[in-house]
Amino acid sequence: MTRRARLSKADRELIAAARSAIKARYRNDWQEVGAALRTRSGKIFTGVNLDAYLGRMAVCAEAVALGRAVVDLGDAGIDTIVAVRHPPPDETDQTIAVVSPCGACRELIFDYDAKAHVIVPNPNPSLPRKRGRGGSGAAVVPIADLLPNKYSRGPKT
Numbered sequence: 001m002t003r004r005a006r007l008s009k010a011d012r013e014l015i016a017a018a019r020s021a022i023k024a025r026y027r028n029d030w031q032e033v034g035a036a037l038r039t040r041s042g043k044i045f046t047g048v049n050l051d052a053y054l055g056r057m058a059v060c061a062e063a064v065a066l067g068r069a070v071v072d073l074g075d076a077g078i079d080t081i082v083a084v085r086h087p088p089p090d091e092t093d094q095t096i097a098v099v100s101p102c103g104a105c106r107e108l109i110f111d112y113d114a115k116a117h118v119i120v121p122n123p124n125p126s127l128p129r130k131r132g133r134g135g136s137g138a139a140v141v142p143i144a145d146l147l148p149n150k151y152s153r154g155p156k157t
């Protein structure tokens, strides 16, 4: 599948699930990102990031959501995944917006499902943006598009 600027109902549900997760567990400087993934079997798992005093111990929300899926179902694949950021209280815009996965999460998502799709902020400025809503301002892209020249331990055979 190629890039889609228009989100499906299922995509919007996934964004809503990620928003609910971080709304429920937001803690300034500790939990600021929520994620939701849909497995190939259609089940939704959510996660929030785990920040840590020792910064390198921090874990991304996508990894937590994936961990919950693997514990419950084993390797069930990733149909679609999304992350959203809850702004800190002093930020003027309190929109919980879709954010791109970090580089490490791109590797992780690809490892668990090379055909996964990711909902990302829509960089196309010509498309209308409706803040605070699940539908606009986001696009669905294949994980492979977000990770050209993926890390490999050796040459492909």
Ligand SMILES: [Zn+2]
Binding pocket: 060, 061, 062, 101, 102, 103, 104, 105, 106
């Ligand atoms: Zn990450």
